[in-house]
Amino acid sequence: MGLNKKNKNKILHILTHLFIIVLGFMMIYPVLWMIISSFKPNNMIFSDPGLIPKAVTIENYISGWKGYAGTTFGRFFTNSFILCLGSVLGNLISCTMAAYAFARLKFTGKNFWFAIMMVTLMLPGQVTLVPRYIMFNTFGWVGTTLPLLAPKYLATDAFFVFLLVQFFRSLPKELDEAAIMDGCGKFGVFFRIILPLAKPALVTTSLFTFLWTWDDFMSPLLYLTKPDTYTVSRALRTFVGDAGSVANWGGALAMATLSLIPPFILFFSLQKYFVQGISTTGLKG
């Protein structure tokens, strides 16, 4: 007799769901295992591949929190948050300004500058790495967060300029014209019309600036030389010895777990901005 077409489709449907769920579970298994292992006693982490702990302890969190060179993770988290918020503010100010000029204002050489901006989008950062280091060193900035913060106030993240230009262009021009008729200047239009309407793009910009700064490892590695200025990502590296061995695995997994909480919260509370940001501009995420 065999299956009719409808039943066949239904089975195919269920199999698809099943496949997606099983694969999805396998994909996030390592993360789940890390979270749960961070609550296992140190000697059980190695022997237990399962998700249900045989014993629960917060010992790892206590030992991990002690941090490095007398500085606790409380300090590292504070440093990371300050750096992230400072970077978000910088990008919001500088990138929106540049994007407004490119999207809305007429000026000599606009196409030229816009093309240049698009080229910098593709430029690998390594080419400017050494000279920037030498330059910041002569300023006496190595060892402070200034080399990480200052570039954000100069719109060096061209990706966000591009994202904002795209968004500003999609806003109806009639609004600007009406505002100008009512006596608004270019600054008025920027603050009263463009910025309030661009909220979704501003959220996307803030979100990814925060995440990338939070995860950034190379800049802190180069510039943050004193333990009390370390960010969380830089501090996590101190768990890994020079040959790659890790003495306190429990503490490492515990602090690693804590470090993932802010990205998680941002992701689940602002999911639609993620999807929007990624699918409209291809943010690498």
Place this chain on the structure above:
Amino acid sequence: MSGKSKVKRYLKKNSSAYIFLAPWLLGFFALTVYPMIYSLWLSFTNYNFSQPNSTVWIGFGNYAKMFGSLFGISEFTTSNGELIRTDPYYIKALTVTFKYVFISVPLKLIAALFLAMLMNQKIRGVSIYRAIYYIPTLLGGSVAIAVLWRKLFEKDGLVNLFLGVLGFVDLPSWITNPRYALGPLILLTVWQFGSSMIIFLAGLKQIPQEFYDAASVDGANPVRQFFSITIPLLSPVIFFNLVMQLIYAFQSFTQAYIIGGGRGGVLNSTLFYTLHLYIQGWAYREMGYASAMAWVLLLIIGGITFVVFKSSNLWLSYGTGE
């Protein structure tokens, strides 16, 4: 008189735009143009950060230092008498990086496209699935995941525990065995296919269902439909993903750094290009040489992007399904 009013007009027309553009312009000149010129100059010198005063021009010395070992040269003298040893690890770093990029990026895009197609069927719960599959991308770039990854692939790590349960014996340490060490890093990159998947999913939604209906009526099976409808219509998105992921992959640093403990792993099996650059520039302070390496990286990335752009004429279609 007319010249003056011209200037006035020019200022009137441009001043406010340039005020808005000022931070970007300043950043562009101070943090991009000037550093690029500076690093180009450095790349032709033996600049060492510890002794900048003894810097001398060595012409293409740094570039010869990179590729000299290819020709069996172990040391050479520059025109002004500087003795330079060729870098025995540069070619290794280049090979490792190319292997990593050209295995991980295609696998990542295939995984992303496959999952995007599964989710593009009219099934419920797509937004939840999408969120779950995005989690690795969300977290994957962090030091935390790199530390975890090392744990997973060690000799007594989670991966071997599972393989042991499945009956495999004599399992290697995937991290310290140079034959396999690149594997975990490739897997870590492929694992983060979530954002490419979301981009593909958005692209797939743009393809009208009628095309598939019409193809079905004409008797085209799903495989045929995939190659005749999905791939051509999605090609701009595939192209975009490919270029972005290639550029991104060449610059990978954090994961290799953490998993190798700040070095290139056993026998330099995971010595990524940027990691080698970092070690040369910051551990050995050879910043002239590091600058030259950065310029070669720029040329490699630029060259590959150019080739992809050029070849896209052959397979890219912006049309309506022809």
